[in-house]
Amino acid sequence: MALERRLNDIESRPKDTNKPQPWFCLKSRNSHESDWFGADLVDCIEGPLDIPLKIMYNTKHSPSQVAKFHWVTPSGDQPVRRRPARLSHNTEVVAHLLDIGAPMNFEPFAKATREKQYDILQSFLDHGWDISTESAIDNKVPSALVYTFNDLDLATWFLERGADPNKRCQLRDATPLSYAIFEASFAISELFFKYGASTEHGQLLHFASMRHGLDAQNILEYLCNKDPRAIIRINQFLDEGYPEYTMNYRFGLCTPVQYAARAGSLESEILDWARRISMAFGSL
Secondary structure, three states: OHHHHHHHHHHHOOOOOOOOOOEEEEEOOOOOOEEEEEOOOHHHOOOOOHHHHHHHHHOOOOHHHHOOEEEEOOOOOOEEEEOOOOOOOOHHHHHHHHHOOOOOOHHHHHHHHHOOOHHHHHHHHHOOOOOOOOOOOOOOOOOHHHHHOOOHHHHHHHHHOOOOOOOOOOOOOOOHHHHHHHHOOHHHHHHHHHOOOOOOOOOHHHHHHOOOOOOHHHHHHHHHHHOHHHHHHHHOOOOOOOOOHHHHHHHOOOOHHHHHHHHHHOOOHHHHHHHHHHHHOOOO
């Protein structure tokens, strides 16, 4: 079996006896009991995913125990840091760790997305991962879909598996489509609309006004042609009318015209276009 061969290979590698060897603490999720092991293999393995696999094969511990572990000082006193299972390029190892109950979280899924590791992404989905899960660390990231902007095929792969282009982040009503309107190619925005993206979400006029580059006006016109009601917010600040407005206002929120000026469009047609639209709905 390939996995057993990999473990045997790890065992046979020479150890650097000159380095202080750390200790390994294995804790059960449902118990306060701990088991300690001398982790002399740590310096000669390829990645942290091998560690729980090695202990699982050499002991009789349950998957719930293997899925949670701590690094500690060489003296075995207190944990120096806690490290969850991390991704390796070995798809088989990742899938096996997920099979035995290794905890899933957004960061390794996002890493696999950025590195376009389709097999690992599929392993997460096969084990019940919600493809539209938001980041627990960065409240501005609505889902890993925002890491697909440079690859139309990857974005399509996500959307075909149910990724929501209208999923808002924790900070404000900013969706994957919002960020696509702001920085992605026009093809990505069109693709999102094909898979259910809506102008009703994401404060799209504001994010389109933040866009840099010569195609900014084209994006704005495309958006307003798709939904003329989008221009109603031309004189409103970002987040205005949302519960987050009071909290976020102190960070310097702007109107679409102001964002266009800040994006370097002060002397360009985009600002003139925004002014004309604005005058149709009231003075600036």
